[in-house]
Amino acid sequence: MSAIVVYVDQLDAPGKLSTTTAQLLTLARSAGDPVAVVAGAVTPELLAELGAQGVSRVLASEQAELGQFLVAPKADLVAQAAAAVSASAVLVENSAAGKEIAARVGVALNAGVITDAVSVTHDGGTLLAHKSVLAGSWTVEARATSAVAVISVKAHSVEASAAAQASSPDVETIEVAFAPASLGARVVSRTPRAASGRPELEDARIVVAGGRGVDGDFTPIEELADVLGAAVGASRAATDAGWISHASQVGQTGKKVSPQLYISVGISGAIQQKAGMQTSKLIVAVNKDSESPIFEIADFGIVGDLFQVLPQAVEEIKKRRA
Amino acid sequence: MTQRTAVENSALNIVVLVKYVPDAQFDRHLTGDAHRLDRNESILSELDEYALEAALALTDARGGAKGGNTVTALTLGPAAAAAAVKKSLQIGATQGLHVSDDALAGSDASATSLALAAAIQSLGQVDLVITGMASTDGETSIIPAQLAARLDLPQITFASALDVTGTTVTARRDGDDFSEEIQATLPALVSVTDQANEPRYPNFKGIIAAKKKKVTTVSLAELGVAADAVGHAGSLTQVTAAAERPARTAGTIITDSGDAGIQLVDFLAAQKLI
Numbered sequence: 001m002s003a004i005v006v007y008v009d010q011l012d013a014p015g016k017l018s019t020t021t022a023q024l025l026t027l028a029r030s031a032g033d034p035v036a037v038v039a040g041a042v043t044p045e046l047l048a049e050l051g052a053q054g055v056s057r058v059l060a061s062e063q064a065e066l067g068q069f070l071v072a073p074k075a076d077l078v079a080q081a082a083a084a085v086s087a088s089a090v091l092v093e094n095s096a097a098g099k100e101i102a103a104r105v106g107v108a109l110n111a112g113v114i115t116d117a118v119s120v121t122h123d124g125g126t127l128l129a130h131k132s133v134l135a136g137s138w139t140v141e142a143r144a145t146s147a148v149a150v151i152s153v154k155a156h157s158v159e160a161s162a163a164a165q166a167s168s169p170d171v172e173t174i175e176v177a178f179a180p181a182s183l184g185a186r187v188v189s190r191t192p193r194a195a196s197g198r199p200e201l202e203d204a205r206i207v208v209a210g211g212r213g214v215d216g217d218f219t220p221i222e223e224l225a226d227v228l229g230a231a232v233g234a235s236r237a238a239t240d241a242g243w244i245s246h247a248s249q250v251g252q253t254g255k256k257v258s259p260q261l262y263i264s265v266g267i268s269g270a271i272q273q274k275a276g277m278q279t280s281k282l283i284v285a286v287n288k289d290s291e292s293p294i295f296e297i298a299d300f301g302i303v304g305d306l307f308q309v310l311p312q313a314v315e316e317i318k319k320r321r322a
Numbered sequence: 323m324t325q326r327t328a329v330e331n332s333a334l335n336i337v338v339l340v341k342y343v344p345d346a347q348f349d350r351h352l353t354g355d356a357h358r359l360d361r362n363e364s365i366l367s368e369l370d371e372y373a374l375e376a377a378l379a380l381t382d383a384r385g386g387a388k389g390g391n392t393v394t395a396l397t398l399g400p401a402a403a404a405a406a407v408k409k410s411l412q413i414g415a416t417q418g419l420h421v422s423d424d425a426l427a428g429s430d431a432s433a434t435s436l437a438l439a440a441a442i443q444s445l446g447q448v449d450l451v452i453t454g455m456a457s458t459d460g461e462t463s464i465i466p467a468q469l470a471a472r473l474d475l476p477q478i479t480f481a482s483a484l485d486v487t488g489t490t491v492t493a494r495r496d497g498d499d500f501s502e503e504i505q506a507t508l509p510a511l512v513s514v515t516d517q518a519n520e521p522r523y524p525n526f527k528g529i530i531a532a533k534k535k536k537v538t539t540v541s542l543a544e545l546g547v548a549a550d551a552v553g554h555a556g557s558l559t560q561v562t563a564a565a566e567r568p569a570r571t572a573g574t575i576i577t578d579s580g581d582a583g584i585q586l587v588d589f590l591a592a593q594k595l596i
Contacts, residue, residue: 070478099467134351137566138352144558185476185506187503188503193496271346290577301576317590
């Protein structure tokens with residue numbers, strides 16, 4: 001079986017395997033021989049988790065440059081490790097950084113790059129990536145025609161599971177030769193952003209999003225999100241107005257989400273907003289204006305005042321759970 | 323692209339990538355056996371306007387075109403794509419470069435970044451390459467990183483603020499967990515988000531002035547790029563199937579008469595979501 005490289009980041013959240021990386025390893029195992037390429041330290045706990053995933057080889061580098069210069073040095077690591085194990089595919093998570101690593105690995109290995117895959121299947125030895133395009137209005141199947149395929153895969157494209165037989169790989173240290181330009185963009189300062197304690201937008205099962213209609217007050221949105229264990233999202237109108245961080249924006253220029261349930265509150269549903277959420281399984285809309293385009297795609301729509309409807313729903317949920 | 327030894331606030335040569343994309347306000351379709359995008363009803367990609375504005379703001383601060391600064395609007399695509407360059411010139415770019423060649427049709431990101439890299443190299447000394455955060459058609463956002471890798475330039479992607487002092491470019495990136503300040507020495511490549519600025523619109527004076535600005539159209543041969551390195555032959559990915567998703571249809575719509583919150587909870591309970 002040919003080697004399928006999975007990139008494992010241990011720089012920002014070291015010590016354990018992220019859920020999305022475990023999903024990638026599960027996927028790699030189903031299609032070939034999973035090889036973990038780790039940026040950062042391989043702790044005994046991490047190595048045990050990689051073993052539980054049936055990883056056959058672990059290639060790792062702790063070179064300081066990996067954490068100091070954005071994604072380019074990480075891409076150098078992945079490309080050089082993939083070449084060393086003659087990988088037939090490289091899988092990375094579909095974050096902004098993951099996609100850029102994929103992009104640069106593609107150039108380094110002269111490999112086809114497919115981003116935003118929602119599922120990956122295989123036809124013999126060839127990986128087929130499935131994705132939605134044109135703001136979710138079309139779905140396509142794509143494949144790389146090169147010797148190596150580089151695919152960035154969205155979270156939850158596969159459920160993570162342990163291998164039938166655990167492995168006990170050794171850690172092989174790899175010495176990366178960084179390209180000069182890879183070390184050209186320096187991080188001169190880094191300010192942590194306040195953590196909300198809520199789920200990440202792209203990982204959440206439920207998203208409650210507010211728009212212009214909240215008129216500066218996200219409290220009802222946050223209260224409903226908290227009682228549902230949901231992430232909080234926003235339209236561009238709300239982030240542009242400064243009511244909530246830009247990191248919460250859902251839409252063409254923000255996050256693309258595809259949760260089980262998307263509750264759109266006080267958002268008219270312009271095309272740019274729809275682009276970020278219309279692949280959600282269920283859509284609920286609350287808006288004062290019955291003419292809002294969001295009602296054209298909502299499974300359940302309420303024409304009403306969000307400041308009445310949301311607190312009533314929150315109280316009702318609490319009552320039923322009591 | 324040669325290393326420069328610029329003095330403080332000297333003139334800048336900036337290349338801005340501009341793409342002619344189908345207008346997202348209309349239905350967009352894939353068409354034909356190769357599942358290519360139907361490019362009728364196209365416009366300058368909205369996200370490229372932020373890249374253009376970033377370039378114009380940097381060069382305006384140094385005396386604009388009169389100060390020897392250049393902002394080259396670069397596009398790649400069929401004859402109609404020249405409209406993206408034309409609009410960029412009306413907004414304020416100083417010159418245009420249009421890579422036009424039948425062999426480009428069907429190029430994936432890899433082939434596109436290869437041709438774009440050759441076009442940028444043909445311009446001689448370039449201090450900055452500025453792009454939008456993504457195109458509004460492919461939306462992959464991988465071209466900036468591929469271009470930086472091919473041109474051997476430092477890359478700063480998703481900048482929400484941008485400044486150049488002397489030969490140092492400084493940018494802010496707002497991620498989910500961190501806000502970062504990044505620096506690189508020119509020449510460099512930067513992609514900017516829609517938070518970076520407020521794009522300006524073409525005015526009457528700009529529209530008149532654009533008529534006198536130079537647009538160079540080049541073929542692949544003129545750039546030294548082999549026809550089979552791009553297009554279908556040179557692409558490393560292939561779309562093997564495509565289907566239009568059934569349009570979402572409206573479900574139940576109610577008007578609140580005092581108990582809509584409770585009905586909402588009933589709906590969520592029926593869907594086993596609470």
